[in-house]
Amino acid sequence: MAGLELLSDQGFRIDGRRPHELRKIQCRLGVFNQADGSAYIEQGNTKVLAAVYGPHEIRGSRSKVLHDKVLVNCQYSMATFSTGERKRRPRGDRKSQEMTMHLQQTFDAAIQTSLYPRSQIDIFVEVLQSDGGNYCASVNASTLALIDAGIALRDYVCACSSSFVNDTPLTDINYLEESSGSPEIIAATLPKSEQIVFLEMNGRLHEDNLSRVTDMAVKGCKDIHDILDQVVRDHVSEVSTVHGWEN
């Protein structure tokens, strides 16, 4: 996209951030009562709701039962009004199906699946407003929802994207930066154990720069982890105060 300066000479991005800065993250656990766990996250203008049901008995056909581990079932859908142009269908298109699969793979790796054999965990993600980094926000929201549901995880799963413009890696890119045609790396990590559970790259990027950009994404994940961890701790202390569990 010509004429659009993704990184100014002074080192500022379109939305005024520095290259290594994340967007503002606000989140809340336990948004809904009916779900076993739920969470809402805002990363800049990207807003995502996640709900977790389970572990429960397998719904539908019995043939889906896994005898040694839990079946992780995801559904990713976007509200029809979430994008700039109205979407015709909230789910079922190629892109959401791919996203559903990616989420499933990510959480299959992060949940301690062997603890819940012959059961099912549902993760439903609803994107209310999309401004880039839908996958990242979905993963972060789902992690919080899973924690809210009390499901055993190996670690937090945090996801962050990064790009590469003017020889500078950018972290947590927004929609404009995403659609500008510059390369994009999306990583989901288990920050404590420094393991990558999901890594995707789009666009063209020189091999020499790959590790710099990946490191930026992984660094972003760690920063997000700190924020999420704080939110969870606050939430737990609030809940325990309400229930009088402090002493």
Next chain:
Amino acid sequence: MPTDSRRLTGPEETKSPYAYVKQKKKLQVLTGKRHDGRSPETLRPIFLKADVVSQARGSAYIEQDNTKVMCAVYGPREVGRKEDFSMKGIINCVFKYATFSCRYRRSYQQDSEEKDMSVQLLDALEPAVCMHKFPKAQVDIYVTVLQNDGSALAAAITCASVALANAGVDMYDLVAGCSVRIADNLVLVDPTESEEYKSQDDNPVNHGSVTLGYMPSLYQVSAITSKGEIEFEVIKKAINLCGNTSQTLYPVLQKCLNNSRFSLSLRFSLSLVRYHFCVQF
């Protein structure tokens, strides 16, 4: 919605020329009599016959002048889908306008209006059927409007209830359908297509339609729907009128079933004869 790719459909952009024809603004009745010479409170002549589809368990056909509706009932049969076990039966209703039945061509797929009609039809019939008599089973009701000249839903309700009775499904009562068109202070029973309420004409308040499903021997209303903005007192009056008119339909339904019972018993005895033959040879 996936469309049926095997059928050749016309280009998406075509519009029927009728859509651009200027409609007559005023209802004829406001300027005198109704266009078919009826008074506001009279129904059109009804022809009703049960047992018209030989393959179905029960069926019925109704004509209200030019509105022609056919209904076939299958079942009770085992629930096809893997649904939760239920002690009550399930009724499955499909309402469909034949492609050629209306002013405009209808598509083969059910559109949203037809889906809405299916739900309304189901709501009208469900209270009349003894659902607990066929646990784990479902009854399928297929209603096809062959020609639509107004009051199709009312005709469909009447027709489907007769078909259900004809199929030998246990029922508390028959359901008679009746619809009225409200135009200012006039209430027209059994409106034709040209008299029906259409939202595109700029109608002021008190223009609309009401359709009622009524169980004549229980004095209960099984379905009620309305369209258009109507004042409270007027809609009350319309509902009462609908109820009373439905009551007058009851003998017609009974007579129709009585006639069909004769043919039913005949068919039954024939099949017995056939059975005897099988045993002998």
Next chain:
Amino acid sequence: MVDVQLSDAEKVFILHGVQDNCREDGRGCEDYRHLEIETSVMSNTNGSARVRLANTDILVGVKAELGTPSPEKLNKGRIEFFVDCSANATPEFEGRGGEDLATDISNMLYRAYDCPNCFDLQQLCVIPDQQCWILYVDILLLECGGNLFDATSLAVKAALFNTSIPTVTVTKDEGVVDLEISDDPYDVQRLDMKSSPCIVTLSKVGHSHVVDASQKEECCTLARLIMGVTEKGTITALKKEGSGSLDPTSIEDMMETGRRVGESLNKCLMDALAEEERQGTKKKSLGFLR
């Protein structure tokens, strides 16, 4: 429908309570539960609203697009309702599980808004016969706690009230029609929602009827009367739902209640919306981060 399982004893408890005009949560038969409304919650829509009626959570976004009018209504715009039952509400809605409920709700909304006096489609006309605004009203059902129809209609009315459509200037230059859409956020056109309907659902529980039934009460009812009511007390749509039948006299009673409740509901909603509008940007928007 999202159902809760109730034993016979629990049903009898609710039934007796309703008989004595005291429901399981202490309300009377004509009382609504606590209702929260917030408008302008989604920034990339022309109008949006979120309604939380006790447990029921509904988010509505309105997007306006330019399109061609349908041949029957050449000098009018269009309004399209789309309901999406999110699986967040219940796992039963996964995939296409919520479609039946969604079409039920959208059909009822179509019917309630389908009269020229309650929503003037002529205000959506840009160039007669050629261009008009199409309003896509997208309803997202996030949590089901009973009384979905009423909550949806309230959210829809609030979102449409909140909707601002950019002003379009039409210039004709040598037969070439040129449309200029203003991008000034204050140069907008608002919709007149004064006489739009709200939906009121009356559930028959035992011999009485209640408004705003909770999920448990919906379990105890066999027949519901759903009606669209305007501020003037006229009825724009009527529908009976459920597997039970109703006595003609009780229908009259229910309609009477529905009209009374609907009138005040409309009034309360418009007051609340006007109040929120008055606060303007001073109001702190919270959305889901309450």
